[in-house]
Amino acid sequence: xxxxxxxEARTDEELAREARAGSRRSxxxxxxxxxxxxxVYLRSRTGSAEDAEDLVQDTFLKLFRGxxxxxxxxxxxxxxxxxxxxxxxxxxRKGKAGRNRLAIDDIKDPSAGPEVDPGQxxxxxxxxxxxxxxxxxxxxLWLRYGEDLTIEEIAAVLGRTGVxxxxxxxxxxxxxxxxxxxxxxxxxxxxxxxxxxxx
Amino acid sequence: xxxxxxxxxxxxxxxxGKTPPRVVERHLRRCxxxxxxxxxxxxxxxxxxxxxxxxxxxxxxxxxDEAAWTKEPARTNERxxxxxxxxxxxxxxxxxxxAVVAAAFLVYRLAVREPGPTPEDLAxxxxxxxxxxxxxxxxxxxxxxxxxxxxxxRRVLEKSIxxxxxxLQARLNIKIERxxxxxxx
Numbered sequence: 001x002x003x004x005x006x007x008e009a010r011t012d013e014e015l016a017r018e019a020r021a022g023s024r025r026s027x028x029x030x031x032x033x034x035x036x037x038x039x040v041y042l043r044s045r046t047g048s049a050e051d052a053e054d055l056v057q058d059t060f061l062k063l064f065r066g067x068x069x070x071x072x073x074x075x076x077x078x079x080x081x082x083x084x085x086x087x088x089x090x091x092x093r094k095g096k097a098g099r100n101r102l103a104i105d106d107i108k109d110p111s112a113g114p115e116v117d118p119g120q121x122x123x124x125x126x127x128x129x130x131x132x133x134x135x136x137x138x139x140x141l142w143l144r145y146g147e148d149l150t151i152e153e154i155a156a157v158l159g160r161t162g163v164x165x166x167x168x169x170x171x172x173x174x175x176x177x178x179x180x181x182x183x184x185x186x187x188x189x190x191x192x193x194x195x196x197x198x199x
Numbered sequence: 200x201x202x203x204x205x206x207x208x209x210x211x212x213x214x215x216g217k218t219p220p221r222v223v224e225r226h227l228r229r230c231x232x233x234x235x236x237x238x239x240x241x242x243x244x245x246x247x248x249x250x251x252x253x254x255x256x257x258x259x260x261x262x263x264d265e266a267a268w269t270k271e272p273a274r275t276n277e278r279x280x281x282x283x284x285x286x287x288x289x290x291x292x293x294x295x296x297x298a299v300v301a302a303a304f305l306v307y308r309l310a311v312r313e314p315g316p317t318p319e320d321l322a323x324x325x326x327x328x329x330x331x332x333x334x335x336x337x338x339x340x341x342x343x344x345x346x347x348x349x350x351x352x353r354r355v356l357e358k359s360i361x362x363x364x365x366x367l368q369a370r371l372n373i374k375i376e377r378x379x380x381x382x383x384x
Binding site for chain 2: 024027028031032035036037039040049053056057060061064065124125126127128130141144145146151166169170173174176177180
């Protein structure tokens with residue numbers, strides 16, 4: 001039985017504070033913790049795995065050099081995704097991203113429902129379905145459910161208002177429900193009252 | 200309408216963590232579609248969280264370029280190389296500066312500064328002054344001539360005004376008097 005490295009058990013904010021104080025190891029742990037998550041987010045933005053990987057590298061490079069500017073009062077993930085989004089915009093303006101862009105239909109095809117089994121658990125069906133909703137909706141869902149950010153934090157990351165984020169999530173949920181929810185699942189009596197109490 | 204509103208309120212409640220209003224709960228008991236929608240929305244957090252690890256595991260792994268973190272920033276390199284290029288080639292820089300200075304001097308000479316008097320102009324001016332000094336009576340006569348011409352002009356104007364006044368007196372049957380007493384029109 002191997003013991004978990006104590007540094008791995010630390011929270012993002014603790015690691016970010018240590019990195020700010022000069023710990024490279026803490027930043028490495030943070031980078032490895034987030035690289036795939038950031039890749040998923042950026043891939044929906046660039047439409048290309050190669051561009052997304054480049055942007056992940058650029059993001060961690062920028063954050064490592066600018067770690068002194070991290071505000072410990074904020075969540076690290078908010079800071080990270082905000083910086084990544086800005087870099088993606090810069091890359092798009094410079095024409096760097098998009099060289100390897102896939103056809104836009106590969107990324108978002110509202111009419112094409114995913115061939116998934118919504119009842120399966122432990123699979124990727126729900127996230128795969130979310131990916132087909134389109135960039136903005138998927139990113140909002142990812143930040144909300146993948147990163148557990150609040151509406152205000154998502155708004156800050158996406159550069160939108162809170163109401164705009166709520167509308168984005170509402171539409172994403174409605175579309176997901178249309179594809180995976182009521183049409184595919186039998187109605188369970190009494191579910192409504194249980195649902196209302198869980199909300 | 201109520202269904203759309205209810206679903207919006209359900210979605211909003213899921214975002215804010217608050218319970219939806221009672222009217223929505225009552226609607227959910229009556230509307231099967233909205234109840235399904237609410238149930239689906241409430242199941243999303245757990246389902247997304249449960250699927251997250253599997254979803255991320257399907258993402259291809261890639262190494263991070265950690266060596267680049269400690270490299271000198273590219274922008275600093277550009278600045279340094281620009282400085283070095285400039286420092287190692289002083290001749291073009293100095294030639295450029297000289298060209299700019301020469302161009303500015305030429306512009307000043309040709310366009311900004313007015314040409315001064317020529318020697319001929321200076322000589323003519325001196326001669327005119329000398330002639331005035333040498334013959335003061337001619338100056339007096341020139342001044343008298345100017346004064347007499349002014350006097351003539353004044354008389355002509357006075358006559359014109361007097362003529363106009365007479366015409367107006369005759370036409371309008373009025374009497375126009377001069378302000379200075381003793382002088383009739």
